[in-house]
Amino acid sequence: MILFGIPTVIAACVWLWPLARRALRGSPCFEPLAFAVGLALSLGLLSLAMMWIGLLPGAWLRGWIVLPIPWLGLIVWAWRGRNEIAAWARRARNGLHWREWLRVESPPFWIGLLCAAVVAVIAVNLISYPFYTYDVLVRYAADARDVFTRARIAPALTGYPLGVHLLYAFGFMAAGAANDHVAGMMSAALIAGMVITVWVVTRLLFTTRAAWVAALLTASAPVFVNWATSGYIDIPNGFYHGVTFAMAYLWLARGEARYALLAGLLGGLALWVKHSSLVLIPALAVVPLLRLWPLSFARARREMALGAMALSAMALAAAPWFARSYLLGAEVFPAPSTYDALFVDHSLNALIAFWYRRGEWGVPFAATVLAGMLLWAAAFVWPRLAGLSDSEGDVRRAILLWAAFVIPYHLIWWWGFTYQARYLFISLPMYAAVAGFAVDGAADRIPMLARTPAAATVIVAAALIGSAIRPRLGAVYYLLTDPLRSDDVKLTRLAKDSWLTAKYVREKIPPGEKLYVMDGSLAYWLYDYELTAGYPTRLNDLRGYDYYIVAPWGESVLSALGASADEINQSLDDPTLFVELYRSSDEGQTIYAVNGP
Incomplete structure (x- = not known):
């Protein structure tokens, strides 16, 4: 069953990728953007479909019903896109674009390789180890086992959204048993999606160099690596926020209905992952307001219609779950425990979160985020500071959109959730983007940095990555030296x-x-x-x-x-x-x- 389960989980991650490619054709950063959005749609809509099946009377949430969904989707898209697949295969055979990117003397090649190595180490931890972290055992995996065992969503499962829980249940179904290792593949895919989304968001806002720096800073942040290997849902939630921001930015820049619809749908899937994504409602509502100038009745009517479409798509995806909790008399939006609330820090130091907790985030990430936020804020007053080819109005609108996605939640975190740095992962793609922007701007303005040899850049990048992943290399070591080590032995250690x-x-x-x-x-x-x-x-x-x-x-x-x-x-x-x-x-x-x- 495992031999069937592994490819089925992979299919579940990509079954709507062809749809994303069709929907995003002609978009900037097309391939990485389509992959990130395709991954988000594939896993999010699969989980949402499982919710509806699980709420049907009876016990219908079974493998023989759920597992064919991604395979059928791939078959349909393979048939409909057969000519495109053939053309893509010819380009892959004959084209040189990928070989140009793979030049070993190019820093992006090595930075990309280092980021891939981090994702690989995280994946080894998630897949080779059974579940062992507290919240995963208490809530996510426990709920997944309950759904898998009952073949339905029990009335007792209310409040906390089941977006990731049901993906774990899908992994159990694919394996034919409650198999932590197959289920862990879902988390690994979402972590990879986060790193790609950081690159995409930064490239949309800034430059290619800034995008690679942002991806490197994210992958080398100790807190990112530590929590990425835990199976917690904060990074997956940040991944959905990142792709939602990407769609909102393209909606802002181009005003096309497809981006508004995707922004709303992905925002709804973010809310289906974690209820803290309620902050996306005002963030998306800002986009049509930013597009009203120059003001006219026809323009206002169109922008308000797009805004209503986006928010309707968000509600369609997420509202049924919360409405069910309300109708059952359960807590709709679960609050943190009284014990956790004792450790909230309302000091101004805590507000400057990254530098105040630089021991967790790492000095490189903390310093560059702080510098990037200051530079980005200054660019609102003096747009030319951004060094972008966009008009001053476009730069200011981009800054306001970034602020709408980041600042409200940051203030909410500061007021009620400072006891955990991981809750800031919800805005990680946007924080990392301004960090990359700061380094990119420094390289443009400081001649010594601009003349840094490629080899030195790669060595610094490797040192940052090595420092971050060193505490998690044990899983790789044991996989190579003792691949048949039992879960009993692993759990006795972990x-x-x-x-x-x-x-x-x-x-x-x-x-x-x-x-x-x-x-x-x-x-x-x-x-x-x-x-x-x-x-x-x-x-x-x-x-x-x-x-x-x-x-x-x-x-x-x-x-x-x-x-x-x-x-x-x-x-x-x-x-x-x-x-x-x-x-x-x-x-x-x-x-x-x-x-x-």
């Missing part, structure tokens, strides 16, 4: 206490028993138990449960929340109430059998 605890439960405790656990990540592995995750404070909270699993961080969480579990802790040594069965390590998790109260 998530020791959680995995050993889950193993003990599965080996010693019958399925169906009621567990109260502090570690929510156990939910993915203990799917066939009645599991409640939380932090009980009274003995009565454990009434009716068979086992209580204590995590070492429980006391600190309760203390931060102003609560205490003293009543329970003082009773743990009472054999009439609790019996200790297992301890994963001296400072690890402890399993108690509950005899009372």
